[in-house]
Amino acid sequence: MESKSDQPPLICIVGETASGKTALAIDLARQFGGEIIAADSRTLYKGMDIGTAKPTSQEILAVPHHLIDVTTPDKQITAAEYADLAKKAIDDISSRGKVPFLVGGAGLYVDAVLYDFAFLEAPDLKLRERLQSMTVEQLQSELLEQGIPLPENERNPRHLMRKIETKGEPASQQESRPNTLIIAIDVDREVLRERVTRRTDQMLEQGLAQEASSLFDHYGADCPALQTIGYREFLPYIAGTATISDVRGAIIQGTMGLAKRQRTWFRRNKSIHHICKKEESVDLVTTFLNKESIGL
Secondary structure, eight states: OOOSOSSOOEEEEEOSTTSSHHHHHHHHHHHHTEEEEEOOSSTTBTTOOTTTTOOOHHHHHHSOEESSSOBOTTSOOOHHHHHHHHHHHHHHHHHTTOEEEEEESOHHHHHHHHTTOBOOOOOOHHHHHHHHTSOHHHHHHHHHHTTOOOOSSTTOHHHHHHHHHTTTOOOBOOOOOSSEEEEEEOOOHHHHHHHHHHHHHHHHHHTHHHHHHHHHHHHOTTOGGGSSTTTTTHHHHHHTSSOHHHHHHHHHHHHHHHHHHHHHHHHTOTTOEEESSHHHHHHHHHHHHHHHHTTO
């Protein structure tokens, strides 16, 4: 029996930051002969290691990872560019008889792959010039005045400008990608806060302050890729107006806010299978791959 689609099977593990996506994906990939494609808007950048909770060398050794350290923080990668890279990785992994696992919490990047977005046209150059002269706070104010929700990364100037240019309209969405299983891990809020706190402390112990300082020295305080949680909080510290304790609290608070936005994003997708235990994911993947193997 022929397959219902020429597109190879794809398994997605999505959800909030610190929910355990990476650990689950590695376990599943090892069990089912898979390789991981990172769906994270920050692990794409070289040097942003500790603050992005980038997979360790041991994790990468256990299971091959793709779209890690693709470029440097001063060279932005759009969702459209990411989707092209991810699709090439999916085809490459599948061509070698492996199962591709798309793993991450960047909702727009994930959806760009799953729904084959038709991205909006290039912006008006005069409008772009005006927006480029505005501060992050001014861009945020303009969005709020127009009644447009802030983007997931609410301090990234590029994301803020694009929201204004498109009047908040998303890229047009096509039909969902066939041959795809999407799994999300549900985590209790208090458990998630404990994990976020523990991870933040570990990052600080591993040298996050030094990493952030080095990146700002090299790329500048206005580098868009560094206007993200885990890095931007260090700017007052570097300036001498905040303590490391202040930075720690700001990172935890910012991460919990990000988790809330990610949860809202993925809750809108009714195709996602929400799980609480690893055993549930094993059953889902087994059933999915069995169906694909017989072409159902």
